[in-house]
Amino acid sequence: MIAPALALAASADDVYLVKAGAFYSDNIGRSPTNGQSATTLSVGTELALADVTGPLQGKVAGDLSFNDYLGTDYRKQLVGSMVGNGFWQMVPNLVRWNGDFSFGQVRADQLLPAQPGNIENVFTFSTGPQLHARLGSAAELDLEGFYASTIYQDRPFDNHDVGGRLVLSRLVTPHFRLGLGGAADRITYQDGSGLATPELDHSEAFLRLSINGVRTTLDLDGGVGRLRGGTVDSQETIGRFSASRRLTPFVSAHASYSRDYSNSGTPANLATVQNPGGPVGDLSLLTAGPRLMDSAEIGFTVAALLTKAEISAGHTREQSLLGLFDSRTSDALRLSFTRRLGARSDAGVFTSFTREEITPAILHAQEHLYGVACSISLGGSLGLDSLLERRTRSGSLNANPYTETVFGLYLRYGKADKYHLPR
Numbered sequence: 001m002i003a004p005a006l007a008l009a010a011s012a013d014d015v016y017l018v019k020a021g022a023f024y025s026d027n028i029g030r031s032p033t034n035g036q037s038a039t040t041l042s043v044g045t046e047l048a049l050a051d052v053t054g055p056l057q058g059k060v061a062g063d064l065s066f067n068d069y070l071g072t073d074y075r076k077q078l079v080g081s082m083v084g085n086g087f088w089q090m091v092p093n094l095v096r097w098n099g100d101f102s103f104g105q106v107r108a109d110q111l112l113p114a115q116p117g118n119i120e121n122v123f124t125f126s127t128g129p130q131l132h133a134r135l136g137s138a139a140e141l142d143l144e145g146f147y148a149s150t151i152y153q154d155r156p157f158d159n160h161d162v163g164g165r166l167v168l169s170r171l172v173t174p175h176f177r178l179g180l181g182g183a184a185d186r187i188t189y190q191d192g193s194g195l196a197t198p199e200l201d202h203s204e205a206f207l208r209l210s211i212n213g214v215r216t217t218l219d220l221d222g223g224v225g226r227l228r229g230g231t232v233d234s235q236e237t238i239g240r241f242s243a244s245r246r247l248t249p250f251v252s253a254h255a256s257y258s259r260d261y262s263n264s265g266t267p268a269n270l271a272t273v274q275n276p277g278g279p280v281g282d283l284s285l286l287t288a289g290p291r292l293m294d295s296a297e298i299g300f301t302v303a304a305l306l307t308k309a310e311i312s313a314g315h316t317r318e319q320s321l322l323g324l325f326d327s328r329t330s331d332a333l334r335l336s337f338t339r340r341l342g343a344r345s346d347a348g349v350f351t352s353f354t355r356e357e358i359t360p361a362i363l364h365a366q367e368h369l370y371g372v373a374c375s376i377s378l379g380g381s382l383g384l385d386s387l388l389e390r391r392t393r394s395g396s397l398n399a400n401p402y403t404e405t406v407f408g409l410y411l412r413y414g415k416a417d418k419y420h421l422p423r
Helices: none
Strands: 015-025 036-050 058-068 077-091 094-108 119-133 137-150 159-173 174-191 198-213 214-228 233-244 251-263 291-305 307-320 327-343 345-359 363-379 382-395 402-415
Touching: 015 382, 036 402, 077 119, 159 198, 198 233, 214 251
Parallel strands: none
Antiparallel strands: 015 036, 015 402, 036 058, 058 077, 077 094, 094 119, 119 137, 137 159, 159 174, 174 198, 198 214, 214 233, 233 251, 251 291, 291 307, 307 327, 327 345, 345 363, 363 382, 382 402
């Protein structure tokens, strides 16, 4: 349900701005040889809005741009991402209607790097009712139904997911909760998707633990899941863990881990595989292929008066359940440092390293990114942003290695965040 997220009242921490500018790339197609240079005109918006009062509540955040790649054969594109979630409190403290959405891009061919000719827009949304009932002084019941859908811009991988979830929990202390839950849903792919398994039945049973303290939050689910349909029949231990901790007034940390079967609400990028008798296509983007996925992330943020630093590391491993390939692993490390130089200017540096491997022996690639950025306030709500970054890709012979240097200059108008830098 998108409406609550789109009718948000501005607060002191909200971000809402429009931007317009251009960037130059010396290898817009990220080609191994004979790269094409091009200038791209770009207009867009950045949003981070929240309203947590009243019967309609929601959050939306995103960074979207519409790009025109001048002098190239690439089509004009809307790029970036946006996510939102919200609910309508139909009966206070008893029944509400939930909704969420996401918009972003995936690589059409996982053997190629992300570039204007190899990205596809994907839109997901889900909606449904939720009943929250108190059973005595300490017990609670949550019953939820949902419909979810995934829509691809070009390829016939659209699918929908219908199911429900039940959790019975007990409040042990004001900040500690234990529960027992179960869920079941059916994922159906549209005709013509080319998948050997057009329908999948997913079910799970789990124990739940939640801690919600002043400085610490922790949520943990652990249990057993099953995915079956057609040639697929898999049963595995599943788990979901997320935690955050404010270590000092200026330092916070977060960590997460999950092991789960995919569904329409689980974005992921998997391998490009050969569809027997057909063209090369990605059968594992979002729910375009059943899989078991393990993912983990840990990060730290330092936010002082004039300085902000972030570091995070992540790991994912995705195992195909159709036997088309073994697995895909991806590791990422990201660092950024931002400094307020004065009342009107910010500057920062950032870097990232990613490693991707598809087995057996399909792809091995590494990508490095280094960049600097600067933001200057021109008075009022007007500002000027600049960006310089360098990207390199290396690996196996089919990894399509490349190098690219990009310089961008943008005007923005609106309310930016405290440590605003173009990215």
